[in-house]
Amino acid sequence: MIELTHVHFAYTTSAAIVSDVSLSVARGQIVAVMGPSGCGKTTLLRLVAGLLKPSQGSASLLGSALPYDDAKALRTLRTQMGMLFQFGALFTDMSVFDNVAFPLRENTLLSLEEIKTVVMSKLTAVGLADVAEKMPSEISGGMARRVALARAIAQSPKIMLFDEPFTGLDPIAMDTIAQLIREQTDSLDAASIVVSHDVQETFAIADYVYVMHQARILAQGTPRDLLASDDPFIRRFVRGATVSEVHA
Numbered sequence: 001m002i003e004l005t006h007v008h009f010a011y012t013t014s015a016a017i018v019s020d021v022s023l024s025v026a027r028g029q030i031v032a033v034m035g036p037s038g039c040g041k042t043t044l045l046r047l048v049a050g051l052l053k054p055s056q057g058s059a060s061l062l063g064s065a066l067p068y069d070d071a072k073a074l075r076t077l078r079t080q081m082g083m084l085f086q087f088g089a090l091f092t093d094m095s096v097f098d099n100v101a102f103p104l105r106e107n108t109l110l111s112l113e114e115i116k117t118v119v120m121s122k123l124t125a126v127g128l129a130d131v132a133e134k135m136p137s138e139i140s141g142g143m144a145r146r147v148a149l150a151r152a153i154a155q156s157p158k159i160m161l162f163d164e165p166f167t168g169l170d171p172i173a174m175d176t177i178a179q180l181i182r183e184q185t186d187s188l189d190a191a192s193i194v195v196s197h198d199v200q201e202t203f204a205i206a207d208y209v210y211v212m213h214q215a216r217i218l219a220q221g222t223p224r225d226l227l228a229s230d231d232p233f234i235r236r237f238v239r240g241a242t243v244s245e246v247h248a
């Protein structure tokens with residue numbers, strides 16, 4: 001469903017931000033990308049979403065090469081993608097309901113009644129059906145994040161990209177969101193990538209984990225493999241240390 005092969009990326013004037021990264025995500029799989037701040041995780045997601053083009057290597061989604069230079073094909077492809085980016089703000093002049101309905105109104109031919117059913121089911125899934133009529137300014141930051149998640153999954157996408165989905169959430173909301181990502185991936189037979197710093201929440205739902213450091217993939221395996229590893233770097237990483245501490 002998602003395949004990156006030896007992907008490199010650099011902003012013209014800087015050193016490599018993503019260097020020789022190969023990664024694959026199968027149908028029904030959640031793959032986690034973890035690592036310290038600035039190691040290139042968000043850039044990697046932007047490459048998968050077609051928002052950035054690799055300088056070397058190849059990327060394919062749903063079995064076809066990403067059409068980086070064809071804006072129309074990219075737009076069509078994105079209707080099958082759900083994206084929750086770190087600063088994925090809600091539209092402040094629209095109610096919570098309208099925010100979640102937005103992609104459905106833009107990209108589908110669903111009737112008003114069908115849109116209402118989908119929006120309310122997604123808001124129920126994130127535990128926020130009761131704030132549908134509120135404006136973003138009337139809900140908390142953590143609630144806004146859950147609304148953004150409901151909006152990301154509104155179109156029941158085949159590919160889901162989540163950048164720090166647990167940030168700003170209390171432990172109960174974190175569990176709800178983690179389970180929701182798992183359930184949506186399973187029920188839609190989708191491929192999901194979760195970028196996160198949170199080892200506990202992420203290991204609980206991920207099928208496979210890539211650990212990045214300074215633009216490269218430094219370690220990979222199932223959560224069970226990583227938890228059982230004798231490698232001192234991985235042992236410290238899974239205990240919550242950052243990779244740079246591990247190298248110190």
Ligand SMILES: Nc1ncnc2c1ncn2[C@@H]1O[C@H](COP(=O)(O)OP(=O)(O)OP(=O)(O)O)[C@@H](O)[C@H]1O
Nearest residue numbers: 011014017035036037038039040041042043044086
């Ligand atoms: N538009 C840009 N121009 C130049 N450099 C950039 C740009 N965006 C990001 N970078 C640099 O790319 C590197 C990787 O950034 P990226 O956001 O991918 O890291 P990250 O691992 O997602 O970090 P965090 O966990 O803090 O979100 C950083 O050094 C950052 O400063």
